[in-house]
Amino acid sequence: MSLxxxxxxxxxxxxxxxxxxxxxxxxxxxxxxxxxxxHTGRARIIGITGNPxxxxxxxxxxMIGRLRADNKKVGVVCIDPTSxxxxxxxxxxxxxxxxxxxxxxxxIRSLATRGHLxxxxxxxxxxxxxxxxxxxxxxxxxxxxxxxDEVEIVSLSHTAVVVTVPGMGDDIQAIKAGILEIADVLCxxxxxxxxxxxxxxxxxxxxxxxxxxxxxPEVEIVRTIASTGTGITELLAAIDxxxxxxxxxxxxxxxxxxxxxxxxxxxxxxxxxxxxxxxxxxxxxxxxxxxxxxxxxxxLLASLPQRG
Amino acid sequence: MSLxxxxxxxxxxxxxxxxxxxxxxxxxxxxxxxxxxxHTGRARIIGITGNPxxxxxxxxxxMIGRLRADNKKVGVVCIDPTSxxxxxxxxxxxxxxxxxxxxxxxxIRSLATRGHLxxxxxxxxxxxxxxxxxxxxxxxxxxxxxxxDEVEIVSLSHTAVVVTVPGMGDDIQAIKAGILEIADVLCxxxxxxxxxxxxxxxxxxxxxxxxxxxxxPEVEIVRTIASTGTGITELLAAIDxxxxxxxxxxxxxxxxxxxxxxxxxxxxxxxxxxxxxxxxxxxxxxxxxxxxxxxxxxxLLASLPQRG
Numbered sequence: 001m002s003l004x005x006x007x008x009x010x011x012x013x014x015x016x017x018x019x020x021x022x023x024x025x026x027x028x029x030x031x032x033x034x035x036x037x038x039h040t041g042r043a044r045i046i047g048i049t050g051n052p053x054x055x056x057x058x059x060x061x062x063m064i065g066r067l068r069a070d071n072k073k074v075g076v077v078c079i080d081p082t083s084x085x086x087x088x089x090x091x092x093x094x095x096x097x098x099x100x101x102x103x104x105x106x107x108i109r110s111l112a113t114r115g116h117l118x119x120x121x122x123x124x125x126x127x128x129x130x131x132x133x134x135x136x137x138x139x140x141x142x143x144x145x146x147x148x149d150e151v152e153i154v155s156l157s158h159t160a161v162v163v164t165v166p167g168m169g170d171d172i173q174a175i176k177a178g179i180l181e182i183a184d185v186l187c188x189x190x191x192x193x194x195x196x197x198x199x200x201x202x203x204x205x206x207x208x209x210x211x212x213x214x215x216x217p218e219v220e221i222v223r224t225i226a227s228t229g230t231g232i233t234e235l236l237a238a239i240d241x242x243x244x245x246x247x248x249x250x251x252x253x254x255x256x257x258x259x260x261x262x263x264x265x266x267x268x269x270x271x272x273x274x275x276x277x278x279x280x281x282x283x284x285x286x287x288x289x290x291x292x293x294x295x296x297x298x299x300l301l302a303s304l305p306q307r308g
Numbered sequence: 309m310s311l312x313x314x315x316x317x318x319x320x321x322x323x324x325x326x327x328x329x330x331x332x333x334x335x336x337x338x339x340x341x342x343x344x345x346x347h348t349g350r351a352r353i354i355g356i357t358g359n360p361x362x363x364x365x366x367x368x369x370x371m372i373g374r375l376r377a378d379n380k381k382v383g384v385v386c387i388d389p390t391s392x393x394x395x396x397x398x399x400x401x402x403x404x405x406x407x408x409x410x411x412x413x414x415x416i417r418s419l420a421t422r423g424h425l426x427x428x429x430x431x432x433x434x435x436x437x438x439x440x441x442x443x444x445x446x447x448x449x450x451x452x453x454x455x456x457d458e459v460e461i462v463s464l465s466h467t468a469v470v471v472t473v474p475g476m477g478d479d480i481q482a483i484k485a486g487i488l489e490i491a492d493v494l495c496x497x498x499x500x501x502x503x504x505x506x507x508x509x510x511x512x513x514x515x516x517x518x519x520x521x522x523x524x525p526e527v528e529i530v531r532t533i534a535s536t537g538t539g540i541t542e543l544l545a546a547i548d549x550x551x552x553x554x555x556x557x558x559x560x561x562x563x564x565x566x567x568x569x570x571x572x573x574x575x576x577x578x579x580x581x582x583x584x585x586x587x588x589x590x591x592x593x594x595x596x597x598x599x600x601x602x603x604x605x606x607x608l609l610a611s612l613p614q615r616g
Contacts, residue, residue, distance in 0.1 A: 030602055037600035125601075149457060251595075258594035258601060259587060265605035266582060267575050274574060279567060286566035287559070292345035293433075293566060294338055297573035 003028070004035035007134045012107065015134050019109055022126045033126055036133040041254075043075065043132035046239060047154030048142045049179055050163030055189045058226040059163055059235070060142050064100050066232045067138055074100075075131030075139040076108040077124060079150055107131060120149045121156075122264040125257070155182040156257045158250055159239045163187045164203070166195035180206050183219055184242045187235055191223035218245075270304070277303045311336070312343035318443045320415065327417055330434045341434055344441040349562075351383065351440035354547060355462030356450045357487055358471030363497045366534035367471055367543070368450050372408050374540045375446055382408075383439030383447040384416040385432060387458055415439060428457045429464075430572040433565070463490040464565045466558055467547045471495045472511070474503035488514050491527055492550045495543055499531035526553075578612070585611045 003021070006014025021029035046063075050056050060076065067074045100106040109127055111120075124141060131139045141157055143150035154160045162183035180186075180203070188199050200221055207219055220238040224231030243250070282296040291299075311329070314322025329337035354371075358364050368384065375382045408414040417435055419428075432449060439447045449465055451458035462468045470491035488494075488511070496507050508529055515527055528546040532539030551558070590604040599607075 034600045034602055038597050041597055254595040255588075255591050258604075259591035261601045262587065262591060262594065262604045262608065263579070263582065265601055266578070266608055269605060269609060270574070270578070271571070274571065279570065280563075283563050283567035283570060286570065287562040289346050289349055292342050293569045293573055294342050296566075296570045297577060300570065300574055301577060 002032065002035065004032040004133075007032075007036060007130055008039055010135045012104065015107065015130050018130055019127055022123065022130070029126070033129060036129055040129045040132040043128070043136050043139045044159075044243065045128060045139045045141060045157040047157030047160045048140060048163060049150060049154040049160070049182075050187070050189075051165065054163045054165045055226050056142055056144070056163045059161075059187060059189055059224060059232070060140055061100075062224070062226045062229050062232040063140060063236060064106060065229070066236055068100075068103065068105055071105075072137040073105045073135060074107075075128075075134075075136035076106070077127050077131070077139065077141045078108065078110045079120065079124065079141070079143040079153070107134070107136065121153050121260055122268070124153050125261045151179055151182060152260070154179075156253055156260065158253065159184045159242045159246075161185045161187055161235070161239065163189050164199065165190045166193045166199040184246070185235070185238045186219055186221045187231075188221065188223045189226050191231065192225050196223060273304050274300055310340065310343065312340040312441075315340075315344060315438055315442045316347055320412065323415065323438050323442050326438055327435055330431060330438070337434070341437060344437055348437045348440040351436070351444050351447045352467075352551065353436060353447045353449060353465040355465030355468045356448060356471060357458060357462040357468070357490075358495070359473065362471045362473045363534050364450055364452070364471045367469075367495060367497055367532060367540070368448055369408075370532070370534045370537050370540035371448060371544060372414060373537070374544055376408070376411065376413055379413075380445040381413045381443060382415075383436070383442075383444035384414070385435050385439070385447065385449045386416065386418045387428065387432065387449070387451040387461070415442070415444065429461050429568055430576070432461050433569045459487050459490060460568070462487075464561055464568065466561065467492045467550045467554075469493045469495055469543070469547065471497050472507065473498045474501045474507040492554070493543070493546045494527055494529045495539075496529065496531045497534050499539065500533050504531060581612050582608055 003014050003018045007018055018029065018032055021032070048056055048060055057078075060078075064074050064076065100108065109131075111123055111127060128139050128141065141153060143154060160182045162179055162185075164186070166188065186203055186207075188196055188203070200223075203221055220241065222231060222235045222238050224235055226232065277300050279300060282291065282300060285291040286293050286296050311322050311326045315326055326337065326340055329340070356364055356368055365386075368386075372382050372384065408416065417439075419431055419435060436447050436449065449461060451462060468490045470487055470493075472494070474496065494511055494515075496504055496511070508531075511529055528549065530539060530543045530546050532543055534540065585608050587608060590599065590608060593599040594601050594604050
């Protein structure tokens, strides 16, 4: 039986093995993912990002518990910051979520952010595709970071949840500003802390500054105390309402997701060609200022082999 | 007089105008940057990243003051998190640094992180090139975020400084782990806070876990209280020592920088070709599952026009 067949039957072991192939970017991964692809598109993808220290993992943990109580199968992708040199995940799966590790209705996978030249969004798409194909009803994609790549990944989910907490410093406020515009649902976690009312007022004020770019439905703000489970049901209800209201947005995002995925694949496939066309020698020439980078890019493009 | 000529004479106004062209990615920007390129490579590039709330801007502000006292010209690039939709900078130049705004030996530029498909490292390279060509002795590149792109940018500077503070939460510890491996110099800011000794012990322990990938010289740990200026002289001295010890590393990084820049330019130039070759239609087909993304990427590559 192929890995894809095993995944389609919902076999955890086959899924885990395919994900390792995905990590290693093997030809097997690509072959099996292609077989799976027609069977994807059913899972609901919820992205979760927010300030470091906002308790995102605890919120995710609460969501898993709530969704399981409703008998939904839940896949989780945790995007961890990693060494750009060693390439290995540092966090591993979040500790708290491990209590779900023995539940056959839950599949948690950590994804290390890879070093140079991206690849994060491609890896995420591939892992989500496996979870989707194996029959997960909901896939939660949690990012630790607030970097461009991570924000992009969350922005392409069906519903993007941004988690924040009352009373953080200026620097963190700034980050909040950067990710606020992708929020479909805002979660004020640790809402029993002082300053929750003020945080909510601030968020409402900032929401009014958002550029009205996509015809987005209104953003709901939900308060949670994830450590005690308070507000998690309301958070999931707000996510449901968002998805109910946002039919066209879902379609646009599915296309944007596909577009990003194709572009990344094209770039990746070209990297080999660039190396063969003398990328390293040109980089040395640019570093020594005997060529400029624009010239080097044009030279490389001119010497790429025709693929068709 | 061309913009490039103005920049080479050190004219602030020409530099500011060229940077706006860079922001807008105009043909003028490319033409002028090509003229400038042979005159770059003299400035020392110091990257600064670290935990949100660690006081990076205050450290940078202190470094500017100290470098100015030594009569060095200082360029500063602040990388701000931004809306992936509106594309505009939210923070603007950091408030505190504004005291240097009237000093003709200082040039501070904010750089908004752009939305989808990257471009951050290219924009940073271009802005650094302008500052370098206009005669800045030192260019400080400060990032607010700890995302993949930002970490990559900092890792490619001559010296990467990672700023942290005593006593932060788990989530933030995790981020620290992710960026620690790029550190050439570690700065424990707010070192008068409780827990500075413990923070230093933790950092030393984590440094021992670093993968010994590049033949990096030893990482010095410097304590600062940037708000009072304490330790800034020592921090700059540690950076100097790093650059003294790290001759070969500098060369390798200059090539890696050039390589990343060329690859980004190639990708950018190809995006237009991809659109012409039917990217959007293929994305729609992938979203509807009538094609898989791998197939779509191969089709696009096959239909790219020969450039040579």
